Amino acid sequence: MRPVVTSYQGTPQRVTTQKPSQKRSSSINISRMRKGFSIKPLALGIAAIFLSACGEEKEQATIYTNADECAAANPSMAEQCRTAYQQAVEEAERTAPKYASAQDCETDFGTNQCRVVRNESGSFFMPFMAGYMLSNLLSPRGYYSQPMFTSYSGNSPFRNRWVGSDGYDFGDQRQRNMRVNKEVFKPKPTVAKTMSRGGFGSSVRAKSSWGSSSSKSSWGG
Numbered sequence: 001m002r003p004v005v006t007s008y009q010g011t012p013q014r015v016t017t018q019k020p021s022q023k024r025s026s027s028i029n030i031s032r033m034r035k036g037f038s039i040k041p042l043a044l045g046i047a048a049i050f051l052s053a054c055g056e057e058k059e060q061a062t063i064y065t066n067a068d069e070c071a072a073a074n075p076s077m078a079e080q081c082r083t084a085y086q087q088a089v090e091e092a093e094r095t096a097p098k099y100a101s102a103q104d105c106e107t108d109f110g111t112n113q114c115r116v117v118r119n120e121s122g123s124f125f126m127p128f129m130a131g132y133m134l135s136n137l138l139s140p141r142g143y144y145s146q147p148m149f150t151s152y153s154g155n156s157p158f159r160n161r162w163v164g165s166d167g168y169d170f171g172d173q174r175q176r177n178m179r180v181n182k183e184v185f186k187p188k189p190t191v192a193k194t195m196s197r198g199g200f201g202s203s204v205r206a207k208s209s210w211g212s213s214s215s216k217s218s219w220g221g
Contacts, residue, residue: 057181057182058181058182059135059180059181061134061177062133062135062176063133063175063177064132066131067084067085070084070085070134074138077138080143088146091145091188092147093126094190095147096127096165097127097165098125098194099114099195100196101125102114104196105127106153109127109149109152109153109156110153113128113153127149130149132145132147133162133170135185148162148163148170150163151163165188166189
């Protein structure tokens with residue numbers, strides 16, 4: 001490259017001109033970067049599942065110990081309270097955990113917390129219904145109800161907790177108002193087998209229904 005001489009009032013200086021350097025950013029492959037930051041289908045699937053879980057429809061529900069308590073809280077719906085209670089009693093007899101002996105039942109639920117039931121198939125022992133859960137009582141679409149149980153046994157990990165007939169733990173017995181998934185009001189399977197002592201806690205932990213529990217004997221066996 002030939003030097004260029006410029007004149008100033010002072011001593012002549014030699015100035016060398018250079019090619020402008022290439023911008024660093026011009027060497028970056030933009031298309032490759034975009035490809036690297038693209039959202040993968042798997043990530044989209046996980047996000048969709050997460051959003052779906054967050055959007056699960058919930059119902060406001062209340063647990064009453066009996067029909068009178070429900071009627072006192074909802075004077076205009078007293079008849080519905082009594083009807084729902086009777087439905088829960090019938091549902092409890094169909095779906096509650098059942099035992100061949102009172103001792104086995106009381107081991108799980110506490111002393112004097114079980115009753116004997118006799119029918120055409122024989123007899124069995126089951127816990128008293130501690131209350132019933134009601135949802136949408138004031139809705140014109142109709143209400144949902146289900147029996148609730150609790151344990152007073154010092155041997156049970158579910159002592160003083162609300163538990164559904166399928167073994168679902170709804171929390172502390174002092175809690176009466178809660179928001180629950182509509183799934184909990186789906187029909188439960190009929191229980192056709194008796195359980196051994198300790199079956200209550202193990203079944204709840206396994207999140208299995210009383211209907212799938214097994215024993216050497218069935219009702220009245």
